[in-house]
Amino acid sequence: MDVKNAFLNGDLVEEVYMQPPPRLEHPPNKVCQLKRALYGLKQAPRAWFAKFAPPSVNLVLLLDLMILRIHDLKQFLNHKFEMKDLGVLSYFLGLEIASTHFEPNVRFTSMDGSPLASLTCYRQLVGSLIYLTTTRPYIAYAVHVVSQFMATPYFTHYAVVLCIIRYIKGTIFHGLHFSTHSSLELCAYSDADWAGDSDYRKSTTGYCLFLGDSLISWRSKKQTVPSCFSTEAEYRALGDTTSELLNLCWLLKDMDVPQPPVTNLYCDNQSVMQIAHNDVFHKRTKHIEVDCHFIRHHVAQGTIHLVFIGSANQLVDFFTKAHFLGRFRTLISKLKLVSSQPP
Known part of the structure; x- marks a missing residue:
């Protein structure tokens, strides 16, 4: 005001x-x-x-x-x-107010700033944040980034950890919403951020799985090897998503929760979908031959159905990169992350 x-x-x-x-x-x-x-x-x-x-x-x-x-x-x-009424505070006395826990378009390396004297404090904080990601998917990507520097953390990495903790303090009542009227059909979203790692140029795998409208499983993880092409990174992520999807299908079957014969798997890369439906191998796919056989087998068997989805509607962007406030709030809304603050 x-x-x-x-x-x-x-x-x-x-x-x-x-x-x-x-x-x-x-x-x-x-x-x-x-x-x-x-x-x-x-x-x-x-x-x-x-x-x-x-x-x-x-x-x-x-x-x-x-x-x-x-x-x-x-x-x-x-x-x-x-x-x-000036609306939501964004800038005051030289201070720029942030409403997200992670700044977009910022790449961290293992040599940012000066070394941190106490490694124990950093590791304890990051360990606690990893535990919180089991119920707070909106910090999964940020925690994935800071957990990469557990061996030799720097002050820059420690500042990011403190920023995440401040954001959690301000959203302490936020959580996942599970509707009692939602269907029990399983679906999955898969995506990858190609060569996002500044040190080794490894890609980031992200996926999330829904039971009806309820988010039940998610992941943000750096891939083990670098990918020469974005399609290769996307296909590796698709393989991880398929594995998680099959595990949940078997779990729901053991719990006597009926599922349709074919489960939708949403992907925003047309090249990946073409490779999954094409039996011909070439030099650009020989590095991911195992993933190709694995995914093609389940596509041919009718276990999964690959569905193209535009990048604007790709929910897994939440787990592969940081976003500005507008996009961040949109994804939070679509993932059914709501505030349950008592009156």
């Missing part, structure tokens, strides 16, 4: 006079008396401060529930002054 012309709302106690403005018709030898504090007056900041600071001191008991009355405070200020 911003008060328009804030200093004009201050009450002047002293008598202050000024020369009439140019071109203002006035009697000779007359001056103007100020009724309001103007910008430039020495008394203006003091008068505006006195508007809010009574001479007496009142004892106040601050409770957590008072944050719920912030709307009443905004209405009160609008009634007293002409206010402008």
Whole structure:
């Protein structure tokens, strides 16, 4: 919230006079008396401060529930002054406010900054964050990044860990939503971020699986070997997703949860889908021959059905890269991550 012309709302106690403005018709030898504090007056900041600071001191008991009355405070200020609502805080006194836990388009290496003196603290914090990813998928990618520097962490990596913890503190009531009216049909999304690792140019595998509308399994993991082409990285990710999909299908079968004969697997790479349906090998696919045989077998058997999905609707982007606030909130909404803060 911003008060328009804030200093004009201050009450002047002293008598202050000024020369009439140019071109203002006035009697000779007359001056103007100020009724309001103007910008430039020495008394203006003091008068505006006195508007809010009574001479007496009142004892106040601050409770957590008072944050719920912030709307009443905004209405009160609008009634007293002409206010402008600036929306969500993004920049203040040289500080840029971030609403996400990980900055997009930033690549970290194993030699960023200066070495961290205490390795135990870093490892304990990252270990706790890894545990939290079992219920907080929105930090999976960020934790995947900081966990790569467990051997020799630097201050830059430690700062990212602290940023993640601050974000968790602000979203402590956020969690997964499981609908009682959702279907029990399984589906999966697969994607990869090609050569995203700055040190060894390895790709990142990401997948998530839904039971109806409910997110039940996800992963963000660096691939073991570099990929020469983006298609190769996508196909390796598709192989990992297929393995997880089959495991869940067998688990649901043991739990007597019926599944359709064919399960949809969504992918945003047309080349990968062509390779999965083509029995011809060439030099660009010989490095992933095992994955090719594995996926083609299940496609031919009718166990999985590859479905193309546009990048704008690809939910696994959440687990392969960082995003700006708009895209970040869109993915959170689609993954059914909601706030369960009590009233």
